[in-house]
Amino acid sequence: MKRWSLARQFFAGQLVFVFVLTSCISWVLYLDAEQNTYDAASERMLSVAGTIALDPLVRNAVGGLDPAAELQPYAVAVMNGLGVDFVTIMAPDRTRFTHRNPEQIGLPYIGSVAEALAGSPHIETYTGTLGPSIRAIAPVKDATGAVVAMVAAGITVDRAAIARNAQLPLVGLIALGALCFGALSSFVLSRHLRRATLGLGTDELARMFVFYDSVLHSVREGLLLTDPVGRLVLYNDQAARLLGLDGNRAGSLTRAADLLLPTSLTELLASGRQAFDEVHLTKSRVLVLNQTPAVPPGGNNRGGRTPGGKDSSETGSLGTVTTIRDHTEIESLAGELQTMRTLAEALRAQTHEHANRLHTIVSLIELDRRADALEFATKDLQQSQQLTDRVVAAVDEPFVAALLVGKAAQANERGIELSIEVAEAMGDAGIEAGDLVTIVGNLLDNAFDAAAASDGRRVELAIGSAEGPRGGLRLVVEDSGPGFSAGESRRAFDLGFSTKEHSGSGRGIGLALVRQAVQRHGGTLEVTTSELGGAAFAVVLPSRAGARPAADAQ
Structure with missing residues (x-):
């Protein structure tokens, strides 16, 4: 039975329950039918005995010289007419005046007579000469109320059983109907349970739950x-x-x-x-x-x-x-990889440009114009070194400094004029390098793409200290691109939104990552119209120096 499905076990259990319940109901109905038959027979016998006891013929006959000769034909007629097994009229001393068997006339009545002698009728089941019977005994009183005789009327228990058994088919039909209805209901419920449990048994369900729960949390x-x-x-x-x-x-x-x-x-x-x-x-x-x-x-x-x-x-x-x-860590690594890629592209561009400048210097030396060659080399070195020194001195983070140097080379290669203004001695804001790279890199990439589609082709980056009691860092990136409309400004930082043509699944994630990084640090981010004609992104990141890392919040 353990191998049975839960639905089959349920169906078998329901059948046993319905069978037991039907058996109990049938037994109760049988007992009720038996009790009803006994009550009906008792009431009928009491009515017969009481009616005979009130008959003037009986009252007058019991006071005559030969009561048995006068009352026996009367009793026989009543018994045959009413279908009663016996009607016994007796004297107060139990002597029978009538009986179904004439040989019993004159012999003592077998049964209880105390209540009848006291003047009250009563009903009992007693074993007499005809066997067990349901009988009623009523007193016969004279004009003064004295008990002058008694009347007993009854039917045998066997005849009462016949009446009771006549109701058994109805009891059987009720029991059979209840059994069929219960079995059908159990079958329907078991079918539903089978579908719900996919036909699995209790052991299988228990084992599946344990395995699935373990898998779920592992x-x-x-x-x-x-x-x-x-x-x-x-x-x-x-x-x-x-x-x-x-x-x-x-x-x-x-x-x-x-x-x-x-x-x-x-x-x-x-x-x-x-x-x-x-x-x-x-x-x-x-x-x-x-x-x-x-x-x-x-x-x-x-x-x-x-x-x-x-x-x-x-x-x-x-x-x-x-x-x-x-994919948080993967995106962080992707951002760092993009930074390295930017640096590699910048080195490639610088290598190409420096090769051209080196050829120029060599040519000037060959032309015996050493002073011009020295001036050209010194001027080029000073311009690159000034930008590098200014960025590295202001931004105490090598990744961000490298990113800005690389972005400057990238802008130069794309023909975009990049202006970087970095305030001196901004201090340590306590902001993670990865988040700074994400914010600055994505804002500059977005600005480069926008400026490349305009005539001005100009991008400005300003990095400085934020005002307010918490201090921190303030970044402003402006471009000369087409900018955003009012509706686009509200959706600019939504994941998947992009104003670029042929934008696909790889578009619309940069600014969304910027917003995520800014929100993670409790900063603010807003987009307005730039003085250059395009969009201006302003980021304020509160100082987190000395603060405990915040728990991941949603």
């Missing part, structure tokens, strides 16, 4: 389960950490729309649509999500559901399964 990816209406059913520890959820993994059926998640994440979880490697940003993380419908074996739903959950419920989907991967 995987390194976040896992979310939602029902067809977009409510969270279950999530593992990694998902709780990545999304900032509480530890109640059993799911209080909270709607995704009620969670404090970014709008893009909320819309994805609430819609239930399919998603493949979609990038979503929280305040502190870069997350890659995949989402697919949860379909039972044999289901054919692969298209997800429309907002509102109609498609899933109609096609058999139980909800959605969402996996979450943390």
Whole structure:
């Protein structure tokens, strides 16, 4: 039986329960029929005995010279007419005047007579000459109220049993109907349970739960389960950490729309649509999500559901399964790789330019114009060194300094005039180098692309100390590009938004990463119209020097 499915065990248990219940009901109905038959027979015998006791013929005959001769024909007629097994009229001393068997006339009556002698009729079941019988005894009183005789009327228990047994077919039909109805209900419920449990047994379900629970909390990816209406059913520890959820993994059926998640994440979880490697940003993380419908074996739903959950419920989907991967460190490494790539491109451009300048210097020397060659070399070295020294001296971070030097070379190669103004002695703001590289690098890349499409082709970067009690760092990047309209300004930092032509999946992430980094440090970010004609991005990052690292917030 342990190998049976849960549905089969339930069906067998229900059948046993229904059989036991039906047997109990049948027994109660049988006892009730027996009691009703006894009560009906007792009431009938009491009526017969009472009627005979009130008959003047009986009262007068018991006072005559030969009561038996006068009352026996009367009793026989009553017994035959009413279908009574016996009617015994007797004297107060139990002497019978009548009996079904004439040989018993004159012999003492067998039964209780005390109550009748006291003037009250009573009913009893007693074993007499005809066997066990249900009988009623009523007193016969004269005009003064004295008991002058007694009348006993009764039927045998066997005749009462016949009447009781006549009701057994009805009892059987009721029991059979209850058994059939209970069995059918159990079958329907077991079929539903079989579909719900996929035909698995209790041991299999228990083992599956243990395995699945272990897998759920051992995987390194976040896992979310939602029902067809977009409510969270279950999530593992990694998902709780990545999304900032509480530890109640059993799911209080909270709607995704009620969670404090970014709008893009909320819309994805609430819609239930399919998603493949979609990038979503929280305040502190870069997350890659995949989402697919949860379909039972044999289901054919692969298209997800429309907002509102109609498609899933109609096609058999139980909800959605969402996996979450943390790409924050990968994006950080990608930013550092982009910095190295920028530096490599800058070195390549500088190598090409320096080769040309070196050829110029060599040619001047060959032409015996050594003074001009020395002046040309010194001037070129001073211009490059001044920029490098100014950046390195002001920005106490080699990665950012290298980035700015590389971006200057990149701007020169693209024919863009890059102006960098760095305030002296800004101090240590305590801001992570990776975040500074992300912010400065993406803002400059965006400014380069915008300025390249304009006539001015100019970009300005200003780095200085932020005003206010908390101090910190202030960055302003301006370009001479086309700028943003009012609607584009509001959407500029949304993930996936881009004003560039042929923007695809690789577009629209740079400014979103900038906003994420700024929010992670509690800073501010705004975009306005630049004096150069394009867009101006202003970033203020409060000083975090000496502060404890903030916990990941959503």
